[in-house]
Amino acid sequence: MTLQFVGPDIPSAEDLANCIHCGFCLPSCPTYVATGQELESPRGRLHLISGIREGRIAATPRALEHLDLCLQCRACETACPSAVPYGRIMEDARASIMANPAAAQPRGWSLRAFALRHVLAHPARLRLALAAGRLYSRSGAQSLVRGHLGRLLPARLRRLESATPALTDAPFRSTGVLASPAQRRERVGMLLGCIHGELYPRMHEATVTALAHVDAEVVAPPEQVCCGALHTHAGDAETARALARRNIAAFEAAEVDAVIVNAAGCGAAMKEYGRLLRHDPNWRGRAERFASKVRDALEYVAGQDFGHDLGAVDRTVTLQDACHLAHAQRIREAPRAILGAIPGVAFTEMRHPDRCCGSAGIYSVVQAEMSAQVLETKMDAIAATGAGTVCTANPGCTLQIESGARRHEVAADVRHVIEVLAESIAAGRAPVGD
Ligand code: SF4
Numbered sequence: 001m002t003l004q005f006v007g008p009d010i011p012s013a014e015d016l017a018n019c020i021h022c023g024f025c026l027p028s029c030p031t032y033v034a035t036g037q038e039l040e041s042p043r044g045r046l047h048l049i050s051g052i053r054e055g056r057i058a059a060t061p062r063a064l065e066h067l068d069l070c071l072q073c074r075a076c077e078t079a080c081p082s083a084v085p086y087g088r089i090m091e092d093a094r095a096s097i098m099a100n101p102a103a104a105q106p107r108g109w110s111l112r113a114f115a116l117r118h119v120l121a122h123p124a125r126l127r128l129a130l131a132a133g134r135l136y137s138r139s140g141a142q143s144l145v146r147g148h149l150g151r152l153l154p155a156r157l158r159r160l161e162s163a164t165p166a167l168t169d170a171p172f173r174s175t176g177v178l179a180s181p182a183q184r185r186e187r188v189g190m191l192l193g194c195i196h197g198e199l200y201p202r203m204h205e206a207t208v209t210a211l212a213h214v215d216a217e218v219v220a221p222p223e224q225v226c227c228g229a230l231h232t233h234a235g236d237a238e239t240a241r242a243l244a245r246r247n248i249a250a251f252e253a254a255e256v257d258a259v260i261v262n263a264a265g266c267g268a269a270m271k272e273y274g275r276l277l278r279h280d281p282n283w284r285g286r287a288e289r290f291a292s293k294v295r296d297a298l299e300y301v302a303g304q305d306f307g308h309d310l311g312a313v314d315r316t317v318t319l320q321d322a323c324h325l326a327h328a329q330r331i332r333e334a335p336r337a338i339l340g341a342i343p344g345v346a347f348t349e350m351r352h353p354d355r356c357c358g359s360a361g362i363y364s365v366v367q368a369e370m371s372a373q374v375l376e377t378k379m380d381a382i383a384a385t386g387a388g389t390v391c392t393a394n395p396g397c398t399l400q401i402e403s404g405a406r407r408h409e410v411a412a413d414v415r416h417v418i419e420v421l422a423e424s425i426a427a428g429r430a431p432v433g434d
């Protein structure tokens with residue numbers, strides 16, 4: 001059976017018609033740069049999607065591989081002079097393939113959607129899955145493998161191991177009121193995310209510190225769930241919609257002035273909840289109001305009076321623009337403004353800072369080869385700066401660049417921008433002489 005687009009999310013003809021085939025997007029596309037193939041470029045993929053939509057091209061598994069190799073980094077959107085909304089076209093295309101009966105979906109796609117739906121969207125199951133990783137890290141086995149033992153592993157296993165984070169810190173699972181500064185200016189809700197607080201609790205701790213520093217009361221509604229970004233990217237729009245409804249209800253009940261997200265991919269998805277629920281008359285309005293309150297943590301802090309009482313942080317820093325911050329949310333100045341205000345930070349730009357690192361949600365797992373190729377280029381750019389710290393704004397980028405640093409032996413400490421700010425806030429509070 002030949003798959004075609006079905007369901008409520010079929011890419012719109014108007015969106016597709018915006019493409020004037022100029023090719024300006026090609027040099028910005030990591031998969032085109034890596035392969036030189038038109039079918040691995042934004043223009044090629046748009047042509048493919050138009051053809052499938054109109055029934056001129058069969059949506060065979062081979063054709064769909066070209067859609068699957070897309071990182072969904074949206075660099076092509078930034079480059080496009082014709083405002084083609086590539087991100088939503090690709091999301092709609094994947095959702096319209098996945099809306100086919102399960103037996104007709106590409107096997108890899110349905111397996112991936114199944115795992116995301118039945119693990120990531122369920123905190124208890126996810127924590128159980130991570131418990132094995134925690135044991136591996138804390139028992140010392142991970143250090144042994146990363147030392148001499150690793151050389152005995154086959155190359156494929158070694159690569160997989162190097163992509164595994166060290167799960168040594170206690171996870172961040174706190175809910176309720178996380179900070180209540182004396183001079184409360186407003187009340188904000190913080191997204192904890194599905195895996196973020198498990199892998200990088202220090203980022204959440206730093207975000208609470210930075211928000212309190214700008215006099216925001218911080219709450220984390222306990223009813224919140226995964227944002228659904230990975231489900232949307234994988235074409236499972238129904239699970240993404242169900243998660244969005246739960247988050248909207250949770251943050252509405254918390255009566256917050258803003259919803260703060262420190263993972264660029266999650267923030268981009270939540271800013272688009274209005275579109276995600278556009279077909280649902282009971283939720284569309286609520287989703288649009290919710291989306292208007294979503295702020296990336298750096299966007300929010302940079303818009304406040306954050307520069308007071310900062311202490312010196314002695315770091316040479318370069319910045320990897322998270323794709324879903326720079327291209328999806330169009331935020332580039334906020335991280336630079338924050339880093340630029342921290343005393344002691346020496347900032348140096350890398351080559352193509354807004355080019356994807358190859359993380360792209362679960363892309364590094366399902367497209368390991370292309371992900372590694374894209375990462376190699378990124379690690380070369382990082383190494384050329386000589387910076388000892390690489391700043392990011394997304395846990396997926398942190399995970400990927402940490403893995404790249406291990407594989408390519410680049411001595412780099414990978415930190416969210418908000419962590420460096422929190423370090424500076426702490427240094428500003430330390431008694432003089434410390
Ligand atoms: S989203 Fe990224 S990988 Fe996909 S076509 Fe656009 S630039 Fe290329």
Ligand code: SF4
Nearest residue numbers: 019020022023025080
């Ligand atoms: S997506 Fe935009 S930049 Fe790329 S070919 Fe079409 S109009 Fe040109």
